[in-house]
Amino acid sequence: MKTAVCACCVSLCVMATAAHAQPRAPADAASFPTRPIRVVVPSAPGGGTDIVARLIGQGLTESWGQTVVVDNRGGAGGMPAVTMVAKASAADGYTMLLGSNGHVSFAPAIYRNLPFDPQKDLAPASLVANQAFVVAASPSLPAANLQEFIALARNSPGKFSYASGGMGSASHLGTEMMRMAGGFTLLHVPYKGTGPGLAAIMAGEIQILLVGLATVLPHVRAKSDKVKVFAVTGTKRAQAAPEIPTVAESGLPGYAFDVWYGMVLPGATPRYIVQKTSAEIMRLLKAPALRERFAAAGLEPSGSTPEAFVSQLQREIPTWRKVAKEANIQAD
Numbered sequence: 001m002k003t004a005v006c007a008c009c010v011s012l013c014v015m016a017t018a019a020h021a022q023p024r025a026p027a028d029a030a031s032f033p034t035r036p037i038r039v040v041v042p043s044a045p046g047g048g049t050d051i052v053a054r055l056i057g058q059g060l061t062e063s064w065g066q067t068v069v070v071d072n073r074g075g076a077g078g079m080p081a082v083t084m085v086a087k088a089s090a091a092d093g094y095t096m097l098l099g100s101n102g103h104v105s106f107a108p109a110i111y112r113n114l115p116f117d118p119q120k121d122l123a124p125a126s127l128v129a130n131q132a133f134v135v136a137a138s139p140s141l142p143a144a145n146l147q148e149f150i151a152l153a154r155n156s157p158g159k160f161s162y163a164s165g166g167m168g169s170a171s172h173l174g175t176e177m178m179r180m181a182g183g184f185t186l187l188h189v190p191y192k193g194t195g196p197g198l199a200a201i202m203a204g205e206i207q208i209l210l211v212g213l214a215t216v217l218p219h220v221r222a223k224s225d226k227v228k229v230f231a232v233t234g235t236k237r238a239q240a241a242p243e244i245p246t247v248a249e250s251g252l253p254g255y256a257f258d259v260w261y262g263m264v265l266p267g268a269t270p271r272y273i274v275q276k277t278s279a280e281i282m283r284l285l286k287a288p289a290l291r292e293r294f295a296a297a298g299l300e301p302s303g304s305t306p307e308a309f310v311s312q313l314q315r316e317i318p319t320w321r322k323v324a325k326e327a328n329i330q331a332d
Contacts, residue, residue, distance in 0.1 A: 032093060032272075032273055032276060033064055033066045033093065033094065034066070035066060035094065036066055036067040036068070036069055036094075037060070037064075037066060037067070037068045037069070037093070037094050037095075037096060038068075038069050038071050038094065038095050038096070039053050039057050039068055039069070039070050039071065039096045039097070039098050039263075040071045040073055040081050040084065040085050040095065040096065040097045040098070041053045041070055041071065041072045041073065041074075041081070041097075041098050042073060042074065042077075042078025042079070042080075042081035042082050042097070042099055042103050043072065043074045043078055044072055044074040045072050048100070048131055048212060048214075048259065048261065048297075048299070049098060049099065049100055049103075049261055050070070050072060051297050051299070052098060052128055052129050052261040052294075052299065053070045053098035054070055055290065055293055055294065055297075056098070056128055056263070056281060056284065057069075057070050057098075059284040059287070059290055060280060060281075060284070063280060063283075063284065064280070070098075077102075077103075077107075077111075077168060077331065078099070078102070078103045079103075079107065079111065079114070079115075081097070081103075082097060082099060082103050082104070082107070082116065082122075083115045083116050085097040085122070085264070085265075085266055086115075086116035086118075086121035086122050086266060086267065087115070087116060087121065087266075088266040091265070091266035091267065091268035091269040091270075092269070092270075092273070093265060093269055093270070093273035093274075093277070095265075095266065096125075096263055096264070096265050096277070097122070097263070097264045097265070098128070098261060098262075098263055099261070099262065099264060100170070100259055100260060100261050100262070101170070101259060101260050101316065101320075102168075102169065102170050102259070104118045104122065104124075104262070104264065104313065105118075105313060105316040105317055105320050106168060106170075106173060106320050106324075108317055108320075108321065109173075109317065109320040109321040109323070109324040109325075109329075110167075110168040110173075110320075110324050110329050110330055110331050111168075111330075111331050111332070112330060112331070112332060113332065118313065118317070119310075119313065119314070119317070120267055121266070121267040122264045122265070122266070122267055123264060123265045123266065123267050123268075123269045123274050123306070124262060124263075124264045124274075124306055124309035124310050124313060125262070125263045125264060125265055125274050125275075125277040125278045125281065125306055125309070126262060126263050126277065126278040126281040126282060126303055126304050126305070126306070126309060127260055127261070127262040127302040127303060127304040127308075127309055127312070128260075128261045128262055128263055128281060128285070128301070128302060128303070129260070129261045129294055129299040129300060129301050129302055130234070130258045130259065130260050130261075130299070130300045130302050131212050131213065131214065131258065131259045131260075131261070131298060131299055131300075132212070132213040132232045132233065132234050132238040132240075132258060132298075132300070133170065133171070133174060133210045133211060133212055133213065133232070133233040133234070133257065133258065133259060134210070134211060134212075134213050134216060134229050134230070134231065134232050134233065134238075134244065135178075135208060135209075135210060135229070135230040135231045135232075135233065135247065136198065136201055136208070136209045136210075136211050136216055136227050136228065136229055136230075137149065137201065137207060137208055137209075137227070137228040137229075137230055138201050138202070138203075138204045138205075138206065138207050138208075138227070138228070139202070139204070139225055139226060139227060139228055140204040141160075141207050141208075141228065143230075145230055145231075145250060146230040146231045146247065146250035146251055146252075147250055147251040149207075149208070149230065150182045150184055150251055150252070153182070153184035153185070153186060154182070154183065154184045157184070157185045158185050158186075158187060160186055160187070160207040160208065161186060161187035161188070161189050161206050161207055161208075162175050162179075162186045162187070162188060162189065162206065162207065162208040162209060162210075163189050163190075163191055163194075163196075163197030163198075163200050163201060163206040163208070163209040164188060164189070164190050164191065164194075164197060164209070164210070165190075165191060165192075165193050165194040165197060165211075166190050166191065166192060166193070167190050167329065167331060168324075168329060168331050169190075169194075170210070170257075170259050171194055171197070171209065171210040171211060172188070172190065172329065173320060173323055173324065173327075173329065174210045174233060174257045175188075175208070175209075175210050176188075176323055176326075176327040176329065177255065177257060177323050178210075178233075178247060178252065178255060178257075180323065180326060180327070181252045181254070181255045182251070182252055186207075186208065189206055194209065194210075194211045194212065194215060195215070197209045197211065198211055198215060198216070198227070201227060202226050202227055210233060210257075212259065212298060213232065213238055213240060213241060213298050214240075214297060214298025214299070215298075216229055217240060217241065217298055220241050220244070221241075229241075229244055230250065231244060231245050231246055231247045231249070231250045232244050232245070232246050232247070233246070233247050233255070233256065233257040233258065234246065234256055234257070234258045235248075235256040235258075238300070239295070239300060240295065240298060260302065260312075261299075262304075262309060263277060263278075263281060265277065274306050275306060278304070278305055278306050278309075281303060282303040282304070282305075285301040285302070285303040286303075
């Protein structure tokens with residue numbers, strides 16, 4: 001004999017099953033976090049990534065009432081630190097990564113055996129800040145602006161050299177992108193950071209370097225003759241030095257490159273934690289005091305939804321793969 005099952009019972013069973021399959025209740029989102037949070041920084045103290053992590057970490061500590069501890073783990077291009085977060089066994093929001101495009105967008109382009117997939121193993125929460133880069137030039141270079149330098153480089157292939165902060169660094173890939181866009185050749189001389197590279201520029205040993213605006217801003221404001229600053233690399237002029245034209249305005253239309261810093265979590269982190277982190281960061285970045293502190297460090301606050309951050313990565317990663325392939329940039 002067949003047993004009749006009422007539609008109401010079926011509906012209740014389906015609802016119960018669905019409820020069981022959903023993430024934890026919204027009440028959990030309201031209570032997060034309930035203990036200290038660790039923000040991993042894949043570089044040594046003192047750099048741009050570290051500065052951003054400490055500024056935003058302090059804001060999160062104050063607003064969430066839980067200590068945010070910055071954990072600096074430099075070395076090997078920051079890849080061990082990023083891997084540690086990407087493969088974290090507990091994707092519960094209590095381990096985050098404050099990284100840059102060098103750690104997330106460049107990595108799949110230049111590393112042959114990357115142990116994580118940025119688009120699967122990381123959950124982008126929010127962009128935090130951008131740092132404008134500038135094209136700095138040696139004072140001995142016989143060019144008054146970027147257009148003149150490009151003309152010189154085109155007419156003298158291989159005569160001029162550029163410094164970078166190391167193989168696969170932002171200054172390395174950004175310069176290669178500029179070189180390809182301009183159709184000229186340069187000799188690459190990697191240094192252990194852009195600081196030594198800038199010293200070489202000032203000494204006249206190297207002709208060109210892409211470096212963070214904050215590094216050369218004192219020279220710009222003092223109208224120093226120790227270094228020439230030809231252009232900023234972003235899509236728009238920098239707020240801190242609006243008198244400097246963009247690379248696009250200086251003869252290479254369409255070229256744009258900024259270093260960004262963003263907060264990402266392990267890929268399996270519950271969605272409500274990612275969204276709550278994003279919303280809180282965007283709220284903090286509206287505070288005038290925090291914006292002033294970012295500006296003093298040569299940074300422009302950004303902020304984004306997780307969806308916008310993901311879309312940016314989807315656009316960037318193929319671009320940097322193309323640059324790395326054409327320039328034959330590869331790391332183990």
